[in-house]
Amino acid sequence: KRNVFMEAFEKIDRNLRAIFKELTDGDAWLEVEKPDDIFQGGIYLMVRFPGKKPKESLMLSGGEKTITTVAFILAMQSAFKSPFYLLDEIDAHLDAINLERLINILYDRSKESQIILITLKDVTLSKADKIFGVYQREGYANVVEYTPGIKVKEAQQ
Amino acid sequence: KRNVFMEAFEKIDRNLRAIFKELTDGDAWLEVEKPDDIFQGGIYLMVRFPGKKPKESLMLSGGEKTITTVAFILAMQSAFKSPFYLLDEIDAHLDAINLERLINILYDRSKESQIILITLKDVTLSKADKIFGVYQREGYANVVEYTPGIKVKEAQQ
Amino acid sequence: IYIKRIEIEGFKTFGKKVVLNLEPGYISVTGLNGSGKSNIFDAILFALGESSLKTLRATNLKGLLFDGGVSGARSSKAVVSIQFDNTSREIPVDSDTVTFTRELRENGESVFKINNKHVSKQMVLNLTQLCLISPEAFNVVLQGMINRIAELRPDERRRLLESLV
Amino acid sequence: IYIKRIEIEGFKTFGKKVVLNLEPGYISVTGLNGSGKSNIFDAILFALGESSLKTLRATNLKGLLFDGGVSGARSSKAVVSIQFDNTSREIPVDSDTVTFTRELRENGESVFKINNKHVSKQMVLNLTQLCLISPEAFNVVLQGMINRIAELRPDERRRLLESLV
Ligand SMILES: Nc1ncnc2c1ncn2[C@@H]1O[C@H](COP(=O)(O)OP(=O)(O)OP(=O)(O)O)[C@@H](O)[C@H]1O
Ligand SMILES: Nc1ncnc2c1ncn2[C@@H]1O[C@H](COP(=O)(O)OP(=O)(O)OP(=O)(O)O)[C@@H](O)[C@H]1O
Ligand SMILES: [Mg+2]
Ligand SMILES: [Mg+2]
Secondary structure, three states: OHHHHHHHHHHHHHHHHHHHHHHHOOEEEEEEOOHHHHHHOOEEEEEEOOOOOOEEHHHOOHHHHHHHHHHHHHHHHHHOOOOEEEEEOOOOOOOHHHHHHHHHHHHHHOOOOEEEEEOOOHHHHHOOOEEEEEEEEOOEEEEEEEOOOOOHHHHOO | OHHHHHHHHHHHHHHHHHHHHHHHOOEEEEEEOOHHHHHHOOEEEEEEOOOOOOEEHHHOOHHHHHHHHHHHHHHHHHHOOOOEEEEEOOOOOOOHHHHHHHHHHHHHHOOOOEEEEEOOOHHHHHOOOEEEEEEEEOOEEEEEEEOOOOOHHHHOO | OEEEEEEEEOEOOEOOOEEEEOOOOEEEEEEOOOOOHHHHHHHHHHHOOOOOOOOOOOOOHHHHEOOOOOOOOOOOEEEEEEEEEOOOOOOOOOOOEEEEEEEEEOOOOEEEEEOOEEEOHHHHHHHHHHOOOOOOOOOEEOOOOOOOOOOOOHHHHHHHHHHHO | OEEEEEEEEOEOOEOOOEEEEOOOOEEEEEEOOOOOHHHHHHHHHHHOOOOOOOOOOOOOHHHHEOOOOOOOOOOOEEEEEEEEEOOOOOOOOOOOEEEEEEEEEOOOOEEEEEOOEEEOHHHHHHHHHHOOOOOOOOOEEOOOOOOOOOOOOHHHHHHHHHHHO
């Protein structure tokens, strides 16, 4: 059991380092609390953003936590490949730079697994292969399909 | 005690109805769970958005909850006037229509009480009497003042 | 595998039937506040066997049925179907598409089907867990939950990895 | 009353002293993720007597002192001053401005001052509650907390109103 666990752990850790580097130019990694007795301890998610000291993921800002969470989810993909992702307004607290980087990496990953993103932001909409608009009419919810390239304001009825 | 409480309750309820109407064209009001024994029961925050049935505030969407919370906070202002408000990225999950209406009402209210809004959105920045930009340089956080009218991207270093 | 088609009728704000035809790749959904975007994700989780009312954002099962809004009549049942592309046969069912359907009646009873054949709820949960299309996996981030993973305690994070191994 | 001036030094990311001169009305703060925006709100709450580490987003009091980042030395103390305009004399202190100052030392001890005179923490809490400038009031919405008030249980909402009356 320990071996299987550590194999998955190593894979995820390796992936996390690569993805986080691509997203922020900083570093992220996993640390085992009790190497001699893994299942009695926890796993730390350590993060170092450019220009800052390394910290546990708990002590980050709102936007930094978003980036760290997405990096971790994508890193898990390497060990447990999921066929689809449902992400609901994960871009809400990101600045323009982090948003652009995040959407680029999600776009790359969408070649391997289907990614469905609910968003109110144009940048996130701009990369989509397909866009759905949800709107309310006479008390019923309806869905309409848009051709890619439409802006959020045009799609919000 | 009951009379003082009910006096504040009536004031807040009256204000809530007016503010929510201004924000959404819908209705919001407070309901006492146990009118005969107020302090044994709770207070419901009921909300009816245009085109929908009345519901408890718990059952709303993310953006609808944001609008409802701000309406409630501003309504409390009528009974307990606070000299300042600190609002941290409260606009993150709002669509363009709700954002515009929210910022307009906050701007009006800022004549009576100082309102400090942390934001990553241009609309929210556009109404400000004064703008501060926070940035990181060589490991230290700094603050600079901008003249109103600047866009978020220009202010984010 | 990918989600090929979603059909929703009588579930939350979807009083009338709506159909979404999807493709593999990057799909985006937008719309005004309260229009029903997050309700689509709730519908997907519902069809794949999700039973937590807290996750589905409802106070009781009946609360998942369309309440009639201002115009229509309340729905007496909610039906959601999720069709997966299965040409890779990663889902151990011998057909090019696998459709998970869940029907909820007014009495709170749920009926589960896979490719139109009645199955038990447990069967649905076993199958979705096997192919990692279960809502339990870390591939679903509901609205407002994005920071939760970064805020997990170290022991919670170990347990998450342990459960997936 | 309004916040006229904020001075922060040695608190969280503010290793070097920063000063914000404010006006009444509508003030906006922006900046990149992690730049220190929310830390400014934490500094205001800190100076007004906030003692919950969870609200201040720190694991211990020492965690509020600037950690040195990549360039500098760790701060040995954190000092935050909040100056209020008091020409209306709503704060029962006979001066045109009232400045709340809190100093935190490495040993975890806090020193409170009002207009540069040492006072007890209790004195600060009494005064801020009286003029509704206390962090307890509903006038502060920290990041990610906006939906909390809409999600309050009915009894919690009654208690909130009761506590303010
Ligand atoms: N059973 C039901 N019948 C009708 N309407 C319902 C039902 N259950 C929930 N709703 C309504 O669905 C709406 C919420 O929809 P949803 O959360 O999908 O919105 P959204 O598009 O995600 O909005 P936001 O952008 O604010 O997150 C609410 O207005 C709620 O009252
Ligand atoms: N004692 C400390 N010394 C140095 N840095 C600290 C200290 N405490 C917290 N920080 C850092 O402060 C940063 C968080 O700042 P803050 O939460 O104010 O960011 P923000 O500008 O609000 O960002 P966002 O837009 O993502 O919400 C984190 O990177 C965190 O590591
Ligand atoms: Mg939503
Ligand atoms: Mg912040």
